Amino acid sequence: MSKYNVIAEELRSKIVSEEYPVGSVIPPELKLMDSYQVSRHTIRQAIAVLVNEGFLRKEKGSGTYVDDRFKNQNSSEKRTKTIGVITTYLSDYIFPSIIRGIEEELQKNGYSLLLASTNNNPEQEKKCLENMLLQQVDGLIVEPTKSNQYNPNLSYYLSFKEAGIPVVMINAYYEAIDLPSICLDDVKAGFLATSYMLENGINELALIVKMDDLQGKLRMRGFIDAFETYGLTFDSQNIFTYATEEKASITETVASRLLEKQSAVKGVVCYNDEIANLLVQRLIAAGKMIPQDISIIGQDNSTLSTAGEVALTTISHPKEKLGIDAAKWMIKAIETKTLSDSIVYEPEVIERQSVLKKQSY
Numbered sequence: 001m002s003k004y005n006v007i008a009e010e011l012r013s014k015i016v017s018e019e020y021p022v023g024s025v026i027p028p029e030l031k032l033m034d035s036y037q038v039s040r041h042t043i044r045q046a047i048a049v050l051v052n053e054g055f056l057r058k059e060k061g062s063g064t065y066v067d068d069r070f071k072n073q074n075s076s077e078k079r080t081k082t083i084g085v086i087t088t089y090l091s092d093y094i095f096p097s098i099i100r101g102i103e104e105e106l107q108k109n110g111y112s113l114l115l116a117s118t119n120n121n122p123e124q125e126k127k128c129l130e131n132m133l134l135q136q137v138d139g140l141i142v143e144p145t146k147s148n149q150y151n152p153n154l155s156y157y158l159s160f161k162e163a164g165i166p167v168v169m170i171n172a173y174y175e176a177i178d179l180p181s182i183c184l185d186d187v188k189a190g191f192l193a194t195s196y197m198l199e200n201g202i203n204e205l206a207l208i209v210k211m212d213d214l215q216g217k218l219r220m221r222g223f224i225d226a227f228e229t230y231g232l233t234f235d236s237q238n239i240f241t242y243a244t245e246e247k248a249s250i251t252e253t254v255a256s257r258l259l260e261k262q263s264a265v266k267g268v269v270c271y272n273d274e275i276a277n278l279l280v281q282r283l284i285a286a287g288k289m290i291p292q293d294i295s296i297i298g299q300d301n302s303t304l305s306t307a308g309e310v311a312l313t314t315i316s317h318p319k320e321k322l323g324i325d326a327a328k329w330m331i332k333a334i335e336t337k338t339l340s341d342s343i344v345y346e347p348e349v350i351e352r353q354s355v356l357k358k359q360s361y
Helices: 003-016 029-036 040-053 069-073 095-108 122-134 154-162 186-199 214-229 244-258 273-285 320-336
Strands: 056-059 063-066 082-087 112-117 139-142 167-170 181-184 205-210 239-242 267-270 295-297 343-345
Touching: 003 029, 003 040, 003 122, 029 040, 040 056, 082 095, 082 122, 095 112, 095 320, 112 122, 122 154, 139 320, 154 167, 167 320, 181 186, 181 320, 186 205, 186 214, 186 267, 186 295, 205 214, 205 244, 239 244, 244 273, 267 273, 273 295, 320 343
Parallel strands: 082 112, 082 139, 139 167, 167 181, 181 343, 205 239, 205 267, 267 295
Antiparallel strands: 056 063
């Protein structure tokens, strides 16, 4: 991009996030020239872009002000019949099924879909949210990014609410902001996965859990609740946590620990089917038999649960139904101007071959 477009994009971002609120004066040209180390002409080009877009207005002899024309353009009276959808990923894991459900339901009702992904990166989420505001979407279906961490983009969600644009979260939510959500009961999912192991006499358990997303925190709570319910204890050294950026290495870390001679672990509760599938492959390659030597349970009943050498016992996830319900929720919110309650799905165990079952005599 040209220098003036780069500057315009940064100023636009500060306006959308309300760092420069409506009615405020942006820094004078000389200060912007110094900040960006560019000429007055370049600064004036950037300002002209934002004046044309309705973000700024110039008042002779007074300064350049943040205008409210941009917010008026996004008012609920101007319908685009477009729903923004932001997910952490697009083509990986369970996301194609969720997106398919959203898209089919929207198309049936004459709506189009504007799709974006964050790669679970807050900076990318910021760009997605800005673009959705600029594209004047009628509503936003969003899977939050790193939902178990502080999110620097919360002000953008408030901008949607102030503009009368309905927002619904899927798969997780931000605890710091009050927005409706459509999710699996992840505490119960963790509880069911762990209980299934314990009921089959597999008490020496490890847990692999992703801790930058809310689902991980909730599934770990379910793991702990199951041990408490059964009056058993677990070894905290067998709790393995990881963040998004560590996904590639976590299965090797866990496999190395399980392959140690002194390891007493007989079962692993995994954050999802992706991690479970990778762990199964690694342990089989090292000569272990699944489930005879080590039992493994996944989460989400994804295509990966039946793609490996051993079909995974796992926990259900509604996927396409979640997408359909999210689209229905959004259409109702737009057309009736009422926000429905959050939706929570009940999980269940999907039995396959990766957990050694207790023999009954």
